[in-house]
Amino acid sequence: MVDLVSQYEKIKPSIDAAIQDVITKAQFINGPEVQGFQEELENYLQVKHVIPCANGTDALQMAMMGLGLQPGDEVITPSFTYIATTEVIALLGLTPIFVEVDPLSFCIDPNAVKAAITPKTKAIVPVHLYGQAANMEAIMSIADEHELFVIEDNAQAIGCDYRYTTGARVKTGTIGHVGCTSFFPSKNLGCYGDGGAMMTNDDQLAQTLRRIANHGQTKRYYHDTVGCNSRLDSLQAAVLRVKLRQLDSYIDARQNLANAYDEAFAGLAGVSIPVRSNHSNHVFHQYTLQVPPQSRDALQTFLNDKEIPSMIYYPIPAHRQKMFASFDLASTNLSVTDFLTERVISLPMHTEMQPDQLAYICSTVQSFF
Numbered sequence: 074m075v076d077l078v079s080q081y082e083k084i085k086p087s088i089d090a091a092i093q094d095v096i097t098k099a100q101f102i103n104g105p106e107v108q109g110f111q112e113e114l115e116n117y118l119q120v121k122h123v124i125p126c127a128n129g130t131d132a133l134q135m136a137m138m139g140l141g142l143q144p145g146d147e148v149i150t151p152s153f154t155y156i157a158t159t160e161v162i163a164l165l166g167l168t169p170i171f172v173e174v175d176p177l178s179f180c181i182d183p184n185a186v187k188a189a190i191t192p193k194t195k196a197i198v199p200v201h202l203y204g205q206a207a208n209m210e211a212i213m214s215i216a217d218e219h220e221l222f223v224i225e226d227n228a229q230a231i232g233c234d235y236r237y238t239t240g241a242r243v244k245t246g247t248i249g250h251v252g253c254t255s256f257f258p259s260k261n262l263g264c265y266g267d268g269g270a271m272m273t274n275d276d277q278l279a280q281t282l283r284r285i286a287n288h289g290q291t292k293r294y295y296h297d298t299v300g301c302n303s304r305l306d307s308l309q310a311a312v313l314r315v316k317l318r319q320l321d322s323y324i325d326a327r328q329n330l331a332n333a334y335d336e337a338f339a340g341l342a343g344v345s346i347p348v349r350s351n352h353s354n355h356v357f358h359q360y361t362l363q364v365p366p367q368s369r370d371a372l373q374t375f376l377n378d379k380e381i382p383s384m385i386y387y388p389i390p391a392h393r394q395k396m397f398a399s400f401d402l403a404s405t406n407l408s409v410t411d412f413l414t415e416r417v418i419s420l421p422m423h424t425e426m427q428p429d430q431l432a433y434i435c436s437t438v439q440s441f442f
């Protein structure tokens with residue numbers, strides 16, 4: 074699905090030097106690389122504060138802690154997402170309220186959010202799924218009206234440009250009260266292990282999030298609140314500094330690949346290519362087709378036999394996971410989510426696709442249909 078080896082080969086001298094430098098200086102935890110990366114990412118995203126942490130799941134958890142969400146509070150989230158988004162809600166004793174996604178963008182449906190609000194609702198977690206943005210303008214206006222927090226799950230969309238109806242552009246992850254991202258190796262900005270970050274423009278909240286990520290510590294060995302040990306290590310920060318400089322060209326490569334796929338698959342009967350949203354550009358963390366449910370397994374087997382990887386993101390939506398069996402989900406009826414779950418299939422998407430590989434994937438998919 075990705076080719077991180079070829080990608081590394083192209084930036085090997087810079088990466089190797091950066092890693093060697095960390096080891097030579099032995100500043101493995103909170104070294105200058107972490108501070109440097111934080112500032113460079115703030116600058117890239119045009120956001121006041123980036124708080125690096127250990128992974129994207131921690132980022133989501135700590136965002137909810139930092140906003141003061143309390144057990145029993147309801148958090149509105151799409152069911153059609155990676156499990157981490159929803160898992161941390163339950164982990165903190167909050168109540169996940171699973172809502173529908175928009176069938177075209179795969180992102181949370183603002184009308185469904187509105188309909189799910191109760192007096193217990195405290196937050197909304199839009200997910201910028203596959204690399205394009207949820208309708209943040211609508212979500213922020215609902216949040217304003219009902220005094221709710223918005224936590225953006227930007228793990229799949231770092232670098233994505235949100236477009237306001239006025240034409241103004243900002244990076245996704247900087248619009249809600251907190252944005253969360255992941256630097257898992259296969260993400261658009263991936264390190265060589267686990268990593269993550271929170272983003273916010275709120276000075277006070279940034280301080281709180283930083284404290285939570287560091288054992289609730291205000292001053293060395295003074296712990297004011299219960300926190301976590303969630304740090305981005307210096308080696309990963311050093312890798313990320315090199316890769317952040319490539320992020321825009323990596324996004325270009327993904328978009329070019331998506332355009333080529335679009336051209337190859339647009340005319341295939343029964344196949345839907347990804348819809349490009351009006352709310353943002355698409356940074357193509359995933360390139361996801363919809364195919365008739367009765368042929369999806371056969372397509373996957375066919376591709377597999379021809380040594381072409383493919384993935385189903387995600388075969389079981391959150392509201393159908395056993396993890397949430399203790400919640401009352403009897404009235405949760407998400408027909409769009411179920412519809413998409415049966416139809417989606419993602420193809421290899423990365424920065425290093427060679428023309429012969431692309432041609433082979435395209436002709437193989439075409440020959441199946």
Ligand SMILES: *Cc1c(COP(=O)(O)O)cnc(C)c1O
Nearest residue numbers: 128129130155157158228255257
């Ligand atoms: C990857 C991902 C996460 C979790 O990130 P980790 O760094 O793996 O913990 C959360 N949400 C979404 C949508 C993701 O794709």
